[in-house]
Every structure is written in C-alpha cells, then in structure tokens.
Amino acid sequence: MIKGSLVQFSAFQDDLSAVAQSPFPEWLVSLAPQLENWLKTQQHGELKAWLKSVEQLPLITPTEISLGDTVTVTNNQIQPGQQARIEGLLKQLMPWRKGPFDLHGVHIDTEWRSDFKWQRVAPHIGDLSGQHVADIGCGSGYHLWRMLEQGAEHVWGIDPGQLFMAQFLAVKHFMPKELQQRAHFFPLGIDDLGPLQCFDTVFSMGVLYHRRSPIDFLSQLKQLLRPGGQLVLETIVIEGGEQDVLVPGQTYGKMRNVWFIPSSKALMHWLRRVGFKQVECVDEGVTELAEQRATAWMEGQSLADFLDPNDNSRTIEGYPAPRRAVIIAK
Numbered sequence: 470m471i472k473g474s475l476v477q478f479s480a481f482q483d484d485l486s487a488v489a490q491s492p493f494p495e496w497l498v499s500l501a502p503q504l505e506n507w508l509k510t511q512q513h514g515e516l517k518a519w520l521k522s523v524e525q526l527p528l529i530t531p532t533e534i535s536l537g538d539t540v541t542v543t544n545n546q547i548q549p550g551q552q553a554r555i556e557g558l559l560k561q562l563m564p565w566r567k568g569p570f571d572l573h574g575v576h577i578d579t580e581w582r583s584d585f586k587w588q589r590v591a592p593h594i595g596d597l598s599g600q601h602v603a604d605i606g607c608g609s610g611y612h613l614w615r616m617l618e619q620g621a622e623h624v625w626g627i628d629p630g631q632l633f634m635a636q637f638l639a640v641k642h643f644m645p646k647e648l649q650q651r652a653h654f655f656p657l658g659i660d661d662l663g664p665l666q667c668f669d670t671v672f673s674m675g676v677l678y679h680r681r682s683p684i685d686f687l688s689q690l691k692q693l694l695r696p697g698g699q700l701v702l703e704t705i706v707i708e709g710g711e712q713d714v715l716v717p718g719q720t721y722g723k724m725r726n727v728w729f730i731p732s733s734k735a736l737m738h739w740l741r742r743v744g745f746k747q748v749e750c751v752d753e754g755v756t757e758l759a760e761q762r763a764t765a766w767m768e769g770q771s772l773a774d775f776l777d778p779n780d781n782s783r784t785i786e787g788y789p790a791p792r793r794a795v796i797i798a799k
C-alpha cells in the first residue's frame with residue numbers, strides 16, 4: 470500500500486461522488502470495491518514515482534484554456550522558472566504517446582497526433598451536449614478533453630495503463646475546477662465493467678485489435694450503452710469483404726498483442742450480429758507516418774520502424790500496413 474499516493478487518490482473520492490450523483494449510481498456497487506482492491510494490490514512498481522511527479526506540479530490558476538487540437542492551459546503570468554519545473558516533472562512521465570498538450574507553455578509533442586484521429590471522428594458523432602460519455606481504452610485521456618469540448622457533461626475514461634493515468638492526472642491538475650469535476654479516469658479494463666447500460670455514447674478507439682475475443686468485446690461495449698445510445702469504434706482494418714479478417718503471427722508492426730484485424734465490412738457484419746443497428750463506416754484510410762512518429766517526448770521506435778523500409782505499404786512482417794476505420798453504430 471502506498472501512503473503518499475493516497476493523497477492523490479483522494480481524487481477517486483470526487484469521481485465516486487460524481488458516480489453517486491449521476492443517473493447511474495448503481496455502478497458504485499461494483500466500482501468502489503474494485504478501486505479499493507486496485508489500491509491494495511495492483512499498483513505498478515513505478516506508480517509511486519509517477520504520482521510524486523504529479524503531486525509536485527505547481528498550482529497555477531489558468532487564465533486561458535483550449536480543448537482544441539492541442540489541449541492547452543495557459544497563465545499569462547507564468548515565470549520561466551515555473552515552466553522549467555513543469556517540463557522537468559512532465560518528462561518524468563515519459564513516454565508520452567497520446568496528445569498533443571501544451572501546459573503553461575510546455576509543449577508535449579506526443580508520439581501520436583491524436584488530433585488527427587479526432588478530426589476523422591468528430592464530424593460524425595453528433596452533439597455530445599449533456600451526455601455521459603465513456604472512452605474505453607482512453608490512453609492519456611487526450612480524447613476525453615476533446616469530448617468535453619464537444620459538450621459532454623461528464624467523460625469517463627477507462628484504461629488499465631497506470632502511466633496513462635498519471636499523465637491524465639497531470640493534465641487534469643492544470644485544468645480549472647469546473648472541468649476537473651467532469652473528467653474521470655479509472656485504472657480498470659473493459660472486463661471490470663458489467664452491463665451498465667448507462668452511457669449515452671461509448672468510444673473505443675485503438676483497442677479492438679488487442680482483444681482476443683473481439684465479438685465478446687463488441688457485446689460488452691453494447692451492454693455499456695443505454696438503449697438508443699451510440700458506439701464510436703475505431704480500429705485497424707484490412708481491405709476486403711464481409712468474411713475477410715487477418716490474424717497475424719506473433720507480431721503485427723512489432724506489436725505482440727494484436728489478434729484480429731477485420732475488414733471494415735467484416736467489422737460492420739460483426740456489429741450487426743451482436744445487435745447494433747444503423748452501422749456505418751464513416752472513415753477509412755492508411756495511417757500516415759506524420760500521425761505516429763518518435764518525438765522528444767517518446768524517444769522509442771514508432772511507425773517508421775514498424776514498416777518494411779523498402780515498401781511502406783507493408784509492415785516489417787509483410788502484412789498490410791495499418792489502415793484504420795471509424796464505425797458508428799446505434
């Protein structure tokens with residue numbers, strides 16, 4: 470049990486209160502013991518150090534906020550010394566994969582230009598005003614802030630990645646209270662969520678190919694939605710028809726945990742099979758090198774290293790290079 474971190478995790482208290490006041494307070498029955506168990510047993514060896522960095526971030530009242538392509542918090546009186554301190558602490562949370570963020574002039578140039586994905590998704594999701602929105606596999610929570618920009622009332626990020634949680638908390642730390650109260654992150658996986666049937670919109674982007682049992686995963690996502698709710702699914706696809714799916718060998722683009730890569734037509738077929746209606750593929754295209762690349766904030770390998778150096782239309786293993794589809798379903 471990590472004592473110091475409990476201060477940080479008083480943050481869960483606010484999130485649990487938000488659940489209590491939401492239209493779905495019954496979620497507390499499973500959620501509260503899960504988080505308690507997580508606090509006792511499941512902490513990553515480096516979590517304490519990550520949370521310490523978050524705790525040491527200076528408290529600065531923002532004078533300007535943008536939840537646009539670069540999620541930005543500014544105070545026009547910021548001192549260079551404070552900036553250097555913020556940068557040093559945020560660098561302790563590397564690698565930063567999902568963003569970009571600009572926190573008091575510290576520009577976090579993340580591996581992924583997650584704003585590119587949002588630009589493909591946002592025109593198709595309708596108005597999120599007043600909605601409770603879940604993001605399953607939310608990473609650092611970059612898209613949670615964009616969902617708030619689209620008017621969501623509360624956003625609920627679910628991701629077992631503990632470094633991602635620390636990054637989310639670092640960004641949240643700088644946000645005004647009014648936004649802090651509406652943005653939540655629970656360090657859980659999809660299997661920890663029962664058939665809550667409560668969210669107006671459920672996003673799951675970049676997760677399906679990591680699931681061993683994709684049809685069960687789609688069913689789980691469906692059971693998170695209230696009747697008539699909307700699913701926004703984004704994943705890697707191959708070209709092909711309703712019965713085409715790639716199950717790669719040990720790795721796909723050097724990723725070890727990739728299981729099923731269907732065509733968008735196959736995926737739409739699966740969605741209809743588990744009971745979704747009005748299934749529509751609203752975007753599909755190859756992932757460009759400009760969207761996923763190494764930066765000063767993620768110095769490891771990235772997309773260029775995962776592709777065949779002589780033929781960028783193939784992964785290093787000879788599979789079709791990643792193309793991604795966005796599918797909306799009711």
Ligand SMILES: Nc1ncnc2c1ncn2[C@@H]1O[C@H](C[S@+](CC[C@H]([NH3+])C(=O)[O-])CC(=O)[O-])[C@@H](O)[C@H]1O
Pocket residue numbers: 567581583586605606607608609627628629630633657658659660673674675676679
């Ligand atoms: N069982 C699980 N339950 C929930 N999340 C999980 C699980 N297993 C892994 N994840 C999480 O799913 C996210 C996938 S990344 C997409 C991020 C963002 N959505 C994006 O679209 O940029 C894409 C990638 O890594 O290939 C990671 O944050 C995992 O921790």
